[in-house]
Amino acid sequence: MKKWFAVIGDPIAQSMSPTMHEAWLQQNEVDASYIPIHVPRGTVEEAVRSLKTLGCSGWNVTVPHKEAIIPYLDEIDPLAEAMQAVNTVVVKEGRLHGYNTDGVGFVASLRETFPEVEADAEILIVGAGGAAKGISYALCRDGFRNMTIANRTYETAEQLSDQLNASAMTLSEAEQQLAQFDIIVQTTSVGMVHSQEGSPLDVSRLKRGTIVADIIYNPLQTELMKQAKALGGKTMNGIGMFVHQGAIAFQHWLDIQPDTEQMTARIRQQLGGNSC
Template sequence: MKKLFGVIGDPIAHSMSPLMHNDLFQLYQLDAHYFPFHVKKEKLAEAINGLKVLGVSGFNVTVPHKVEIMSLLDEIDPLAKAIGAVNTVVNVEGKLIGYNTDGNGYVRALTHYVSDLEDKRVLMIGAGGAARALFFSLAKAGVRRMDLANRTVEKAQALINECPYEIEASALEMNEAELSLEEYDIIIQTTSIGMSPKVNEVPLSPERLKAGAFVSDIIYNPLETRILTEAKQRGAQIQNGLDMFVYQGALAFELWTGIFPNTERMKQIVEMQLGGK
């Protein structure tokens, strides 16, 4: 019997997850299919009950349901509970278990390029939901020093205070972070600044980047944001958000099937859909 998987969100038509996962089911010869489900906020509880009744084996959760879904699940992984958001659900014999693969997906993507994270000094830009997932996951992965820059310093400090893992961190104003960029080995941009269509915006100037710094932006549309372009011009190694998207999907696939998939193939499929590098 064919297994059913999917993604719920509003909007959902733009999602590239069905393309990515259905290709993997075909690659690994699994009798399964992945569907996009358009679910309005006010219909979330009904939708989850419907997915459960249909026996859907697992599904992803995207905007705006990542937080609200938590109250509708039977069990939540400790990291997802700490982050306060779920993006992947596994149906285990009728019990819905929630996970967050965003942060761990980012860590896997980052360590593909950067080794010895524990010894690196990190600056994270932003203090929203994505920053929270990445900050907690990097702290859990062993990063010892990570500062957080945000337009509202109080929000950054609150995120630091709520981190359940041991880490040395400071909350900074954006201009303060900009003036001290040379202190950091890794800069991680987690805000929506620079996303299409506002592609000429940058959260801060990379002018003071240290030589050989690594600059990562979780945006993948465009594939190279302005901050990445400017960082590259200053000799930095750069990474866009495509790797994070691919690895969070790969970790979800592994939770559902027990198979960690071919991430290079997944990346190529999404790049083709986006129109190339």
């Protein structure tokens, strides 16, 4: 039977995952399809049951279902378990295995873009939601030791920092101490197309040469990135993270390493530019 894969979310029309995975399936001559499926909030259990019954070989999970899907899986990878978030499901012999490839995808993109980064770099994570959790856990697992979580609500930052043995501060405190950080990772939706405009952080105290990574990729350059670049910062958007997390999912499903370099260039062109 022909294999098929999917991505589920609410909303789902904006997802670029079908474009990416369909291209990889064709490039690797895999007789399979990848489709987007709109799964409204509160209907994850029914969706999982239907996907399994209809013979889906695996699927990606996007907002708002990354946590809600966990009770309906048979096994969860230790990293996804620690994060309490799943973005990739693999069907093996009728059992559903959950993984989270988001954070690992970010680390792969960071190391690819800035191979000079060292494990003792001082890292500021802006935000304390699901994306921040995935990235911070993956950075810890990759050997990065010095991390600070900054969030508008201090208690939320403190909860995540306690889990990671990291530091916590408010956004205003982070802005005052910005010069101490070597890498800043922006994980909120501020600056995203169709979301809140502007920048989540005042970077006027940014030191020259600081890496500023924004996981948003539409637009290609957020206001935060523009401001950081004007002050001598090195910037990176979220295209690499998106492509690498997808590539890791593709490997889980098919044991094939897809071409991430070509896909990154393709998505950047599709979004209308070359900015990073």
